[in-house]
Structure formats: C-alpha cells, structure tokens
Amino acid sequence: MTYPTLPYPISSYTHGAEFARRLTAGSILVLDGAMGTMIQTYKLGEQDFRGERFADHHKDVRGNNELLSLVRPDIISTIHEQYLEAGSDVISTNTFGATRVAQGDYELFDIAYDLNKASAELARAAADKYSTAEQPRFVAGALGPQPKTASISPDVNDPGARNITFDQLKETYSEQLHGLLDGGIDIVLLETIFDTLNAKAAIFAIETVFEERGVRLPVMVSGTVTDASGRILSGQTVEAFWNSVRHARPITIGLNCALGAALMRPYVAELSKICDTFVCVYPNAGLPNPMSETGFDETPVVTSSLLQEFAEAGFVNVVGGCCGTTPEHIAAICESVRDLPARQVPEIPVKTRLSGLEPLNIDDDSLFVNVGERTNVTGSKAFLRLIREEKYSEALDVARHQVENGAQIIDINMDEAMLDSKHCMVKFLNLIASEPDISRVPIMIDSSKWEVIEAGLKCIQGKAVVNSISMKEGIEEFKEHAKLCLRYGAAVVVMAFDENGQADNLARRIEICERAYRILVDEVGFPPEDIVFDPNVFAIATGLEEHNRYALDFIEGVKWIHQNLPHARISGGISNVSFSFRGNELMREAIHTVFLYYAIKEGLTMG
Incomplete structure (x- = not known):
C-alpha cells in the first residue's frame, strides 16, 4: 500500500x-x-x-x-x-x-x-x-x-x-x-x-x-x-x-x-x-x-x-x-x-500519479518517460532569445512541438541572469494553461531559486514535478521545501547533493539518496512514489582518470535506488554524459543510446 x-x-x-x-x-x-x-x-x-x-x-x-x-x-x-x-x-x-x-x-x-x-x-x-x-x-x-x-x-x-x-x-x-x-x-x-x-x-x-x-x-x-x-x-x-x-x-x-x-x-x-x-x-x-x-x-x-x-x-x-x-x-x-452495502475501497497499485489536463501514471512497468527540455533558457539559446524578446507565442510553439513529438512532461526553466525569472515563469505557465494541446501533459518546474519554483506551483492546476530540491543548504530547508511541495500537491526531483557537495561516486550517491528518502518518507510524510532521484549524470571522456567511472557509477546508483528505495523514481540529465563531445552529434547520439539502454534496464524512469 x-x-x-x-x-x-x-x-x-x-x-x-x-x-x-x-x-x-x-x-x-x-x-x-x-x-x-x-x-x-x-x-x-x-x-x-x-x-x-x-x-x-x-x-x-x-x-x-x-x-x-x-x-x-x-x-x-x-x-x-x-x-x-x-x-x-x-x-x-x-x-x-x-x-x-x-x-x-x-x-x-x-x-x-x-x-x-x-x-x-x-x-x-x-x-x-x-x-x-x-x-x-x-x-x-x-x-x-x-x-x-x-x-x-x-x-x-x-x-x-x-x-x-x-x-x-x-x-x-x-x-x-x-x-x-x-x-x-x-x-x-x-x-x-x-x-x-x-x-x-x-x-x-x-x-x-x-x-x-x-x-x-x-x-x-x-x-x-x-x-x-x-x-x-x-x-x-x-x-x-x-x-x-x-x-x-x-x-x-x-x-x-x-x-x-x-x-x-x-x-x-x-x-x-x-x-x-x-x-x-x-x-x-x-x-x-x-x-x-x-x-x-x-x-x-x-x-x-x-x-x-x-x-x-x-x-x-x-x-x-x-x-x-x-x-x-x-x-x-x-x-x-438504506439496506444496501457501501462500496468497498479497492487496493490501488502504487504509481506516481501526475497530471496536466490528462493523467500520467508511472510505475515500474511503464516505458521510459520523455521529459521535453527545450523550454529551458539555460539549455536552449533559441528559447532564451524568444523569452528575452517577449515572443511568447513563438515560445509556446516550442512547447507544443515537444508534446507533438512525444514529450510526456514539459520541463520549464527561466533561470537566466538577465531575466526576471519569477515573472517569466508565471507568465509562460499562465499562457500554457490556455493551450490544451500543451497543458494536457504535466509540467516540471525547473529552477535553482525557491521563489521561482513556488511562484510556478501557484499557477498549475495539475500535479506538477518540482526540479529540484536537495540537502545542499541543510536538512531544515530541505524538509521545509518538501513540506511545501507536498502542500502544493507536487512530486519532487531530489538531487544527490548535500552539505558536503554533489555525489560523484557510487558510495556518495547511495549515502545521500538513502538519507534523503528516509527524511522525506519518515519525517515529512512524503509519498515515496512522488520522489524522483537525480543521482547526477557527469561527463565522461574528459581526459581525467577520476572521471572514467562516472557513467558506470550512475548506472549502478540507479540500480541501487531501484532495489532499495521502494517506489521512488529515477531521473537524469542524459545529455550531460556526452558533453565532452559537443559538436560531434553522431558520437553524442551513440553515447546516449548505449547509456540509456543500460540505465533504463537498471530502473531509470525518466530523462
């Protein structure tokens, strides 16, 4: 249950x-x-x-x-x-x-x-x-x-x-x-x-x-x-x-x-x-x-x-x-x-239950969930230009094309130094709400600023995903943000990051994710199926020997989370793994294909 x-x-x-x-x-x-x-x-x-x-x-x-x-x-x-x-x-x-x-x-x-x-x-x-x-x-x-x-x-x-x-x-x-x-x-x-x-x-x-x-x-x-x-x-x-x-x-x-x-x-x-x-x-x-x-x-x-x-x-x-x-x-x-029996409440399978205008239910038997990331000013220069120039109609087309091409969740990020991130997030989300061909899928609110995340949550009628929270600034802030996400009715991406920094090896991934899971489930009362761990995808082939296991450690971390943290989901920024080969798209696609094959096999849910 x-x-x-x-x-x-x-x-x-x-x-x-x-x-x-x-x-x-x-x-x-x-x-x-x-x-x-x-x-x-x-x-x-x-x-x-x-x-x-x-x-x-x-x-x-x-x-x-x-x-x-x-x-x-x-x-x-x-x-x-x-x-x-x-x-x-x-x-x-x-x-x-x-x-x-x-x-x-x-x-x-x-x-x-x-x-x-x-x-x-x-x-x-x-x-x-x-x-x-x-x-x-x-x-x-x-x-x-x-x-x-x-x-x-x-x-x-x-x-x-x-x-x-x-x-x-x-x-x-x-x-x-x-x-x-x-x-x-x-x-x-x-x-x-x-x-x-x-x-x-x-x-x-x-x-x-x-x-x-x-x-x-x-x-x-x-x-x-x-x-x-x-x-x-x-x-x-x-x-x-x-x-x-x-x-x-x-x-x-x-x-x-x-x-x-x-x-x-x-x-x-x-x-x-x-x-x-x-x-x-x-x-x-x-x-x-x-x-x-x-x-x-x-x-x-x-x-x-x-x-x-x-x-x-x-x-x-x-x-x-x-x-x-x-x-x-x-x-x-x-x-x-008067004499009729009441309905028996059924046992419902545990799933991550998200929604836009339509539901998106995710469990261990679901296919890999594609997250559209082109409505992200930090990852798309074209989208950043549209937002800077306030060409919101064209920016909506970017989101629409992602949904038409199979994105099941839309990631939206407005974190750029020259933007009023909070204003842009609210405006874009309000506009998306009026576009049923976009808003039919769940929204992932992506920001490193809590005020932007919270402003976004106040605009979404569906069940969104917050990307992200972590223990980077300490346990109390982590618990407070999780409690608020729960009250707003959102799932959360939890970064493998604590007061001592990012997890960059298998042991640290296990340590941080297990600790975060226990805090969320046992102390905050957060549904485990609404926790999405991001165990950090780092670039391989950087020339540094200590980076050689980055992809393997990620995949093994995915396997450990899947086997040991019941009902939690797992995500990752897949494109990061091939960052050393930027400009060589054929090589990057080949790396992504192999990386995803093994990561999904071990339990990667979305990316």
Whole structure:
C-alpha cells in the first residue's frame, strides 16, 4: 500500500472521527439536498435579505442566500431540520458563497467570518437536536468554488490574464475556514470544483489552518463535470482531477452539481475504480427546467432510483442531492439505499500519479518517460532569445512541438541572469494553461531559486514535478521545501547533493539518496512514489582518470535506488554524459543510446 495511506487514519482526527468511523462501518451515509432550492420556496424580497443589519447597505442584496444566516436564521434552521427529519446523516452549512471574494459582488467583503461562524452554529444546533446514539448527525462546512478562477483568463484577448491569484484564494479560504471551525463543524466539504487550481489553493489553506490550530478534520472533495466531455470546466479529465487533489488525503472524493445522476454515471464509475478512498456523489435533480417548481426535472422517485442503482453497482459510500433536490428527494434517497452495502475501497497499485489536463501514471512497468527540455533558457539559446524578446507565442510553439513529438512532461526553466525569472515563469505557465494541446501533459518546474519554483506551483492546476530540491543548504530547508511541495500537491526531483557537495561516486550517491528518502518518507510524510532521484549524470571522456567511472557509477546508483528505495523514481540529465563531445552529434547520439539502454534496464524512469 502507498505511504502515506488514504485517507488519514481515524485516530488523527481531532473532530469528525465518528463520521470517519461510520464510513468505515460499511453503511451508505446520506448528505442533505439543495439549500438554494429550499430558500427559493420562501419567495423572499429585498427587505427580507437586508434585515436590520443591512437596511442601509448601498447595493441590492436580494439573492445573497448566505446573508440569511445573519438576518433570517429561522429560515436556515428550518431547512436544516427538514433535511435532518428526512434522514440526512450530514448537513452542510449555508456558506457556498460566504467568502470575501463571493461577497464582493455585493460589496460585503468584511462579513465573511461572521457569515461562516453563524452558519456553522445554526447547522451545529440543528444536528445536535437530531443526533442520537444510533444515528449521530454531522455538520460539513461548505467551501464553494468562488466566482473567480485562478487558471482561466477572464479576457478572451489576453489568455495570460487572471482576475485572482493563488494567494488571494488561499487567504479567502483561510478566513472562511476559521469561521466554520469556530462555529463547530465536524467535516470540511470542498465542493462544486470547476477549476482545480482554486481547489488546490483551498487545500493549501485547509492544511495551513489545521496546522495553525492544531486540529484535523475529515476533508471531502467534490468536483463538477460540466458536460458530456467528461471534463471539469478548467479542462481536466476526472482522473487528472483526482491526481491533482489526491495530496489532500480526502476522506471522500466525488462529483456533484452540473449534471443529473444519469449523465454522471460513467464518471462516478471511473472514480470508484481508481480512488483509494471513499466516494461521494450528490447530483442535481436532472437537468434544469425553468417550468418546474424546483427548476429541475427529476422527481424524488427518479433521483433516488438512479442513486440506488449506483449503490447496487458498488460505486458509492455517500450520496445526497444538489440543485433542485428537496427534503422529499432526500427521504426517498435514504429509503432507497438504506439496506444496501457501501462500496468497498479497492487496493490501488502504487504509481506516481501526475497530471496536466490528462493523467500520467508511472510505475515500474511503464516505458521510459520523455521529459521535453527545450523550454529551458539555460539549455536552449533559441528559447532564451524568444523569452528575452517577449515572443511568447513563438515560445509556446516550442512547447507544443515537444508534446507533438512525444514529450510526456514539459520541463520549464527561466533561470537566466538577465531575466526576471519569477515573472517569466508565471507568465509562460499562465499562457500554457490556455493551450490544451500543451497543458494536457504535466509540467516540471525547473529552477535553482525557491521563489521561482513556488511562484510556478501557484499557477498549475495539475500535479506538477518540482526540479529540484536537495540537502545542499541543510536538512531544515530541505524538509521545509518538501513540506511545501507536498502542500502544493507536487512530486519532487531530489538531487544527490548535500552539505558536503554533489555525489560523484557510487558510495556518495547511495549515502545521500538513502538519507534523503528516509527524511522525506519518515519525517515529512512524503509519498515515496512522488520522489524522483537525480543521482547526477557527469561527463565522461574528459581526459581525467577520476572521471572514467562516472557513467558506470550512475548506472549502478540507479540500480541501487531501484532495489532499495521502494517506489521512488529515477531521473537524469542524459545529455550531460556526452558533453565532452559537443559538436560531434553522431558520437553524442551513440553515447546516449548505449547509456540509456543500460540505465533504463537498471530502473531509470525518466530523462
């Protein structure tokens, strides 16, 4: 089994442990249904949303459903109790848009914390009222997707533009989560994800807040497939999305909203096969229908029968309803799954699971992974010239041609003295995000500057590879960088380099790589399959006798790592080995061919 395991062990939860226990007991648990659909039945006017507190606010606030937690808490409490009466095991807080960003539409930026705390308290009181020893009820703090996206440009004429940053999203979600925690939630529900980069900012915020407060709650993650393409709005396939958020070690992964259950089925089936955690599904009540009372087509009988079929097929552990569902839908769903067994979480093979818009899974049986290195200013004078002259359209063509020619990962490096490396990295990555024929493959962020690496990680919705970290500046910095890479959801290339310098013989390669592996796995909790060692390829035939074993020592180092450091991958800068023959391309190609043949045979993964 992969280390660390998914999800977190029950003993690690300071809140919500009973929810985790119930999930593992084998019964299907039931969420609530739509909050907005039920609010609409009250036919509220502008004054209802204002109350006394916002009576003089200068903008209209009708439709700001989250505001009702402050001005009409009776309505929100009643809706919660209706869902609990219907049988919901979990109710979610009225906080889908309760953030500084979302409330900005009403110019109510500063009430986000109050909204979340009050909403959580209302849900907590309702859940406690209905909880029994036989059926405890739980509160999920809802974190919505935000009305602004970090990986999609708001301007069709400027694909590199963004109207929100990763850091702004992180702060927004942090503020929201503090309010929810202070209000007494049991679970964090990150839902309706249509841009995975927004979700990754939320995951970063969640982990940071948990660390600050010394708590850990179960985290549920739910994406939204927007149409029959099987992709979320920002372009990722379901499996690529899973690879991108898996580092959160969520207690459930799943889908909600956008589609009804019938159209969701193939994507739910896929998740149930590939995910080594519990699966949660809460669809809309079919497709929108403005003529329907709830705005959606499906009756409780239809929705519940579809979810019953999901349960009978062994797809789900948690079910519920999204837009258009009511307490009647939830009651029917509870009845339909009451006696059905929950999905058994499968044993999933250990693989390095990367992603762009599409997944790239690597294990010991995978063919050699080609890393495209022409988008590297230190290795390509042509690419450097394009970046210096700000010819980004032509620079994108360089990346595109690499993918078309078989590169499975794109290495991007902007480290050059005359460039603003951080600015260039961010701009190029934002532009790549708008090019699906490039961004379908994972990105390798290549820099010797941590600030450039971190800026790059904040631009990538997929699961990237950081190239590189090492123990060169000491163990504490190494551990801190690894911890941050884990929090950003990235794999890492680890150079065979420590405080005493580069490993230039077999013994030093073994010493450094083993030490780094043990620190990452045992102390940081880094998944070993997300560690890629680079044991240093040096030039042969330099004329110096001490360099004669460089190629052999590298190959033997690859063999040792492959045999002794379980699940770790191995990379190398292959072109370095023939550097003494630069200008003699035939000789270099011959050396590369022989070198790769033996290195791959011993376990070299990529290069």
